[in-house]
Amino acid sequence: MIVTRRTLLVPLRGSAPIVSLSGRSALPPTGNLRIRGRHQSGQRWFGEGVPSIDVHMPAGLFSAQSETVLAEELAGVALRAEGLEPTPFLLGKSWVFVHRYQPSSVRTGLGTVAEDAVRIQILAPQGRLGAQARATLIREATEIVVRMTGDPTQAERTFVLIGETAESVWGLAGLTGEALVAWAVERSRSESAGSAGLC
Template sequence: MIDVYAAADLFPAGTERQLGEELTFAILRAEGVATPGPFHLNNTAVYLHRMAPPTVQTAATAAARTVRVQVITPPAALTRQGQKQLVKEVTEIVAKISGDPAQAGRTWVLLTEAAEGGWGIAGTAYGREEFAALAAKARGAQ
């Protein structure tokens, strides 16, 4: 899951789909998914939280241009190299789509790993064992 928090006017109108797709593929690449199938594409979601500019604050300004991107992954889904790759790509995507190269210096990327059994879908709380079985089933269906 990917949550993007930004001032409502930071990204140009009509760029929501581009932002969603590019962030989705960035996380899948970082997780080592070479050829994403329906399982990955249907279940990797991006939530865009566009907020009124005054609701994004720093000590320096009442209308900050910072962006917060939080990525939540299953346990051990990202290696250290995957973490580095994902933070770099997410930052580049946000700066590119915002149209402001300086946005990279105001983009925070938070990587959060769900606790073992701390995430679920379709009524099942998944841990490593359940996730591995689900992924194997998805690979077999392709």
């Protein structure tokens, strides 16, 4: 079991700051998105979901800047695996939770310390990833970690786990299902109208 000592939610480039539920909304603005070359409203995205990513790593393995790049690149490869273009809108909704643990917190089955062990868990919408897409995502996520550390042997210490979530078991803004879709479409329309007024 990985013991988490500190957790950080990394806001990706171009997204709004993330704040607690006791403050202002942590949700970045919605807008139009491009899927396979077509512009669509937020309806398709909220009907299918975007990846949620957790990265468990020993404290000090990456610099703060490297963690930001790691989050951006992992979100990008996860979106592409789903067949979605990693636009700023989708990247802003793909949250990456960074969990830093004390280096001695992870042990092998022999009882020794598992040095520099990295565990990446990616949750994708159910049915969106085929076998080839999952294999590619695992390989690319591992390559990102290796590149960030500069150590080819880090691949042997990087575990990637891909899970699936059904549409009915996730939500945003306290909403799910049709209520969430309606909220997303309304947000998209209102912001599109506001942008048009500035032109």
